Ligand SMILES: *[C@@H]1O[C@H](CO)[C@@H](O)[C@H](O)[C@H]1NC(C)=O
């Protein structure tokens with residue numbers, strides 16, 4: 001375990017030096033904020049190990065197995081028959097800190113629970129294949145991932161101490177879809193699930209995402225803040241029309257080299273640098289975060305002086321570009337970055353084959369409408385170029401349709417699932433956030449809250465409404481456990 005933790009911290013320093021240009025549609029599940037001391041003190045409570053898993057759960061003739069990574073923390077475990085809490089991993093590396101703080105940690109503490117964090121096949125340390133060719137990726141899909149969880153739970157329950165244990169799943173973002181769909185498909189294996197910010201409707205063209213980003217800045221910063229953002233986009237697009245404007249643009253955004261202004265795809269990557277920076281701020285916002293961003297736009301010196309310079313400065317700060325480096329925007333190297341055996345490539349494959357979730361430029365009068373290079377063609381071309389020519393728009397649409405057919409889109413039929421959303425979370429547009437899912441599956445949508453807020457620990461800046469929903473989820477989970 002000690003060796004493992006050392007490796008982990010080594011990787012995080014390497015990443016800090018090499019900020020990724022884009023985040024695209026994937027989510028980086030950052031551990032609860034404000035617990036650094038706890039993490040240091042209690043790291044030894046978390047152990048990491050592996051379980052043998054069938055590669056293809058649906059083909060009895062295929063005997064191939066792989067090793068799936070998981071972590072566990074038994075510090076609260078009350079002995080035979082006490083409950084099991086599973087944090088379900090999505091398109092990221094599992095991180096031991098999620099078993100040391102946050103709302104599931106509190107649930108385990110209150111109910112003498114055994115905590116587990118399972119890693120999703122093909123991600124993190126559960127890569128399975130040395131390279132991610134389209135051929136090798138065919139075992140990466142939601143059906144196999146849910147079956148992994150079912151197999152995992154069944155194997156755990158073969159241990160006498162867990163034979164009578166109830167199981168609760170907790171998942172955020174794509175993993176929220178997973179826990180809700182798991183409860184639907186394998187209701188006999190879990191007593192209930194907590195789904196945080198699940199975009200349960202698969203949708204290829206997803207302009208609503210940037211519409212909520214716009215709405216979030218409007219709600220938190222008002223007209224004035226939106227005005228700054230709108231002018232930044234407009235000034236940038238106007239600058240592209242002249243030679244002198246282009247040089248000013250390259251300078252303002254700290255680009256290493258001029259853009260290829262005739263290449264729509266390269267402009268798509270550049271537009272992404274802008275939109276993904278704003279959406280990262282929104283997706284990770286706690287109360288006060290966006291107001292601080294808006295304040296810095298109003299301020300004459302914080303980010304720069306002209307609207308376009310302010311954008312460049314904001315991007316450099318939020319994405320931690322060092323003073324001596326620059327952004328290298330190039331479509332081919334952007335594609336090449338997806339050619340490696342990474343979480344990003346695996347997730348992009350899932351978007352091409354199952355979800356879409358392509359954050360296209362809105363067409364509804366938002367500050368981001370001008371970023372028209374963020375088109376369906378831009379996103380779907382990536383599917384074709386990095387995986388297979390056959391992955392065209394019709395193929396991608398079919399994949400999303402299949403997922404909605406199987407799981408019911410915005411009308412899932414499921415019991416005992418707590419469905420939580422943040423109102424300023426761009427992903428809530430693809431979730432059920434206005435009404436309960438069923439009598440036993442309540443929905444809580446919280447103002448001023450963003451993506452997966454409820455999974456976190458308590459912070460002073462949290463609103464009473466945020467804390468109350470976290471408590472309500474804990475009470476509901478406790479009531480499931482006391483009934484059983
Ligand atoms: C991918 O890995 C396989 C072995 O699993 C190997 O035969 C193949 O050449 C590799 N392909 C690429 C493109 O690296």
Ligand SMILES: *[C@@H]1O[C@H](CO)[C@@H](O)[C@H](O)[C@H]1NC(C)=O
Pocket residue numbers: 332335336339
């Ligand atoms: C990605 O790898 C494939 C081989 O698997 C290669 O044909 C292709 O040219 C590479 N693409 C880029 C952009 O490097």
Ligand SMILES: *[C@@H]1O[C@H](CO)[C@@H](O)[C@H](O)[C@H]1NC(C)=O
Pocket residue numbers: 187413414415440
């Ligand atoms: C949900 O619970 C209700 C009430 O217990 C029951 O009638 C219904 O069949 C359940 N639905 C599912 C999908 O399990």
